[in-house]
Amino acid sequence: VLLDADGRVRDLAGRLGVAAASDDRPLTFTGIACYDGAILDRVPAGRSELVAVLARIIAAHPEAVRGLVHDGQWDDLGTLPRYLAAHRRALGPGFRSVGRDARVPDDAVLDECVVLPGGWVPAGAALRRAVVGSGWAVSADPEDDPALGLAATAGFTAATALEWIDGHGSDRRFVRLREADRRAVMMTAPADDADHDRTVRIASFLYDLGLGAPAVLAQDVRRRAIVFEDLGDGTLATLAAAAPDRAAALYDRVLDRLADLQTFGTESRHRCPRAWDRAFDREHLRWETDYFRQRFLVEFAGVDPTEAATLDDEFEALATACLAQPRSLVHRDFQSQNILIKDGVVRLVDVQGMRWGPVAYDVMALLYDPYVDLPVTRRDSLLASFPERRAARGAGAIAPADWQAMATAAGLQRSMQALGAFAFLGRVKRRPGFLDHVPAARSLLGRLCDRAASSEASPFAPPPMPRLRTILDRIVVAGSER
Numbered sequence: 001v002l003l004d005a006d007g008r009v010r011d012l013a014g015r016l017g018v019a020a021a022s023d024d025r026p027l028t029f030t031g032i033a034c035y036d037g038a039i040l041d042r043v044p045a046g047r048s049e050l051v052a053v054l055a056r057i058i059a060a061h062p063e064a065v066r067g068l069v070h071d072g073q074w075d076d077l078g079t080l081p082r083y084l085a086a087h088r089r090a091l092g093p094g095f096r097s098v099g100r101d102a103r104v105p106d107d108a109v110l111d112e113c114v115v116l117p118g119g120w121v122p123a124g125a126a127l128r129r130a131v132v133g134s135g136w137a138v139s140a141d142p143e144d145d146p147a148l149g150l151a152a153t154a155g156f157t158a159a160t161a162l163e164w165i166d167g168h169g170s171d172r173r174f175v176r177l178r179e180a181d182r183r184a185v186m187m188t189a190p191a192d193d194a195d196h197d198r199t200v201r202i203a204s205f206l207y208d209l210g211l212g213a214p215a216v217l218a219q220d221v222r223r224r225a226i227v228f229e230d231l232g233d234g235t236l237a238t239l240a241a242a243a244p245d246r247a248a249a250l251y252d253r254v255l256d257r258l259a260d261l262q263t264f265g266t267e268s269r270h271r272c273p274r275a276w277d278r279a280f281d282r283e284h285l286r287w288e289t290d291y292f293r294q295r296f297l298v299e300f301a302g303v304d305p306t307e308a309a310t311l312d313d314e315f316e317a318l319a320t321a322c323l324a325q326p327r328s329l330v331h332r333d334f335q336s337q338n339i340l341i342k343d344g345v346v347r348l349v350d351v352q353g354m355r356w357g358p359v360a361y362d363v364m365a366l367l368y369d370p371y372v373d374l375p376v377t378r379r380d381s382l383l384a385s386f387p388e389r390r391a392a393r394g395a396g397a398i399a400p401a402d403w404q405a406m407a408t409a410a411g412l413q414r415s416m417q418a419l420g421a422f423a424f425l426g427r428v429k430r431r432p433g434f435l436d437h438v439p440a441a442r443s444l445l446g447r448l449c450d451r452a453a454s455s456e457a458s459p460f461a462p463p464p465m466p467r468l469r470t471i472l473d474r475i476v477v478a479g480s481e482r
Contacts, residue, residue: 001026001027001028001029001067002018002020002024002025002026003024003025003026003027003067003069004021004023004024004025005023005024007066007067007068007069008062008063008065008066008067009054009058009065009066009067010024010058010062011055011058012029012051012054012055012058013051013055015051015052015055016055016058016059025069027067027069029067030070030074030076039053039057042056042057075089080131080138080140081129081140083114083131084112084114084129084131084140087112087114088112093112094111094112095112095113096110096111096112096113096114096115097113097114097115098115099114099115099116099117099118099119100117100118101117101118102115102116102117102118102119102120102132103119103120103121104120104121105121105122105123105124105125107123107124108121108122108123108124108125108126108127109125109126109127110125110127110130110132111127111128111129112128112129113127113128113129113130113131113132114130114131114132115132116131116132116133116134118133118134119132119133119134120132120134120135121137122164122166122173124173125164125173127139130162135163135164136161136162136163136164137161137162138160138161138162139160139162150186150218150219150220150223150225150226150227151177151184151186151218151227154177154184154217154218154227155182155217156177156179156182156184160177160178160179161177161178161179162175162176162177162178163175163176163178164176165185170350171189171190171193172187172188172189172190172193173187173188174186174187175188176230177227177230183230184217184227184228184229184230185214185227185228185229185230185231186225186226186227186228187199187225187226187227187228188223188224188225189224189225190224191224193224195352195353196219196221196224196226197221197274198274198352198354199226199351199352200216200219200226201272201274201275202272202274202275202351202352202354203216203228203351203352204216204272205268205271205272205274205275206261206265206348206351208271209264209265209268209271211257211260211261211264211265211348212257212261212345212346212347212348213347213348213349213351214228214229214230214231214347214349215228215229216228216229217229231340231342231347231349232340232342233340234340234341234342235336235337235338235339235340236250236251236254236336236337236339236340236341236372237336237337237369237371237372239341240336240372240374241372247372247374247378248378248382250341251366251367251374251378251382252382253341253346254339254346254366255363255366255382255385255386255389256346256389257346257348258331258334258362258363258366258386258389259386259389259390259392259393259395260393261328261329261331261362262328262329262359262362262390262395263328263390263393263394263395264393265328265329266328266329269329275329275354275355276329276354276355276356277355278354278355278356279327279355279356279357280322280323280327280330280355280356280357280358280361281323282319282320282323285318285319285322285323285413286315286316286319288413288416288417288420289311289315289318289319289413289416289417290315291416291417291420291421291424292416292417292419292420293308293311293315293420294308294420295420295421295423295424295428296416296419296420296422296423297471297475299423299427300423300426300427300438301475301477303471303475307471308471310467311467311468311471314463314465314467314468317462317463318409318412318413318462318463318465319413321405321409321460321461321462321463322358322361322409322410322413323358324459324460325358325359325360325406325409325410325460326358326359326396326398327356327357327358327359328356328357328359329354329355329356330354330355330356330357330358330361330362331348331350331351331353331354331362331365332353332354332355332357332361332362332365333350333353333365334348334362334363334365334366335365335366335369335371335418336366336369336371336372337371338350339366358406358409358410358413359398359406359410360403360406360407360409360410360411361410361413361414363383363386363407363410364383364407364410364411364414364415365414365418367379367382367383368411368414368415368444368448370418370437370440370441370444371437373440383403383404383407384400384403386403387400387403399458401456401457401458402458402459402460404451404455404456404458405455405456405458405460405461405462406460408448408451408452408455408461408462409452409460409461409462411444411448412445412448412449412452412462412465415441415444415445415448416445418437418441419438419441419442419445421434422434422435422437422438422441423435423438426438438477439477442472442475442477445472446469446472446473449465449468449469449472450469452464452465453465453466453469
C-alpha cells in the first residue's frame, strides 16, 4: 500500500503504476478496514479480487480510499503457528499461557501451549505447540510433537484437533484425532503397562476375523501408544438408554457377536496365542473375590475384616463351580460401555484382557451390567437364548438347568468383581462417577445370591452363599437399586 502524508492510498500492489513521492510511505495492509455500503455497487458478480476493486475506485475517486497507520506491535495471527509464535515473542521460549478458570493438573507437561479461558487439560497429558480448550486441543506441528508423532505416521500430517475421551476406568489415556473428515483414537498406556503387545495382537486378531475390534492404524512400542480406528460414541449403554424400545434388538445383535467370539474365535485361537495365554484359573477367580472383599466390603462398606474372612469357604466353592464350566475365549469386561455400534455393526473395545474362562462369564457381564436398567424378564429371556445361539454355530448343547446354574455362578463372580472395581475407582482413583453404579450392582448381586440358594440340581450349580447374603442385607447404599 502506497500511503501519502495526508493518509490517502495512492496505489495498491503497484496496480496503478503510481511513482512514489518523497513523503509517500510503502506499508502493509493488515486486512482490517471499514467500508461504505456503496462499495458493493463496485463489486462485480461472481468471484472478484479486493485489490482490483479498490484500485478501480482509487483511479476514479483518488480521495475515496484512505489508510490509518498503526505504529505499534503488529502480528498476523491468521494461522496456528503464527498465533503461537506471537506468544513466544511475548512470553519467551517454552511458554505456557493459561487463561482464566482454566484447569491444568500438576503432572501435565505443556511446552509452548495456550490454554484458553475455561479450558482444561487431562491428567498426565504431554502437549507441545498446542492450543487447548475445554476437552480439546489443536497442535501446530503434529509431525514434531512427541505426543503426536505416531498420529503423523497414521496420516495425520496437517494441524490435528484433539478431543480427550474420559469416563473410563483405565489408567490409559485416550484422545480422538480429527483432521478434516478423518477420525482416529490414540491410546497411550503408562510406562509400566504390560499389555501393549496383547492389545495390538488381540485387536488385530479380532479385526481380521471380523469379530468387532477396531483396526490398528499405527503403534509405538517404546511409548506404548496405539492409533486405532475410531468407533464413535455409540455405546450399547447410551443407545439402549436413548431408545429403550430398541434395546432388545440391540442386545440380540450383541449376543450374536458374543456367540461368534466363543465359537469362530475359539476355533481360530491358533492364529493368536496371546488371546489364550491367560486363564480364569483358581488363582484369578479367587483374586476377583478377594478384591471384592477388600475393596468393597471392608474399605467401602466398612465390614469388619474378621467377618469378611468367614467368606473364604463360599468364595472357594464358587471358584470350583466356575472352573467346572466349559471354557471359551472370554472378553473379561463384556459390558455395555465396551460395546459400540458403528454403521449398524457391533464393535468391541478394551480387548487386551481376553483369556480362557467360564462360558457364562461374558454373558453375565453383559446381562447383569449395572450401567443399563434392563427389566428382569428381558434379562432372563436373553440369557435363556444364548445356548441356542452357540448351538447354531456348531457348539455343543447345554441343558437349560445346567445353563442357569452356570450363569448364576459366573454372575456371582462377575458382580463381585464389578463392585470391587467401582469401589476402587471411585474412592482410591477418585473417579466418583463409578460410585453411582454401586447401588444397582449391589442389588443385582443380592438377586444372584437368592438364585444360588434355590438353584436346581446340576453339576455346575453355584454354592449357596448365606454369609455373603447376610452381609449384603446390612449394607445400605443410597441411590437406585434394581
